[in-house]
Amino acid sequence: MKTYKLTAFEANGEKILDEAFQAGNDDEAKGMGEKLLSEKGLSEKTHRCTSPAGKLILFHR
Secondary structure, eight states: OEEEEEEEEOTTSOEEEEEEEEESSHHHHHHHHHHHHHHTTOTTSEEEEEOTTOOEEEEEO
16 A cells, blocks of 8 residues: 545645545545545645655646
């Protein structure tokens, strides 16, 4: 399992979510990130999910 980082922001740049989670691969992490954002009502906020190698897995502006 790898540790991925999910971050969401307000329009003014304020960080409103900064969460790490475990996933087996990038595709699994993308799905888990989308689910976490949806559960927290943050899907339409600016967000990103990055892999342990720094690869951008999920992004919305």
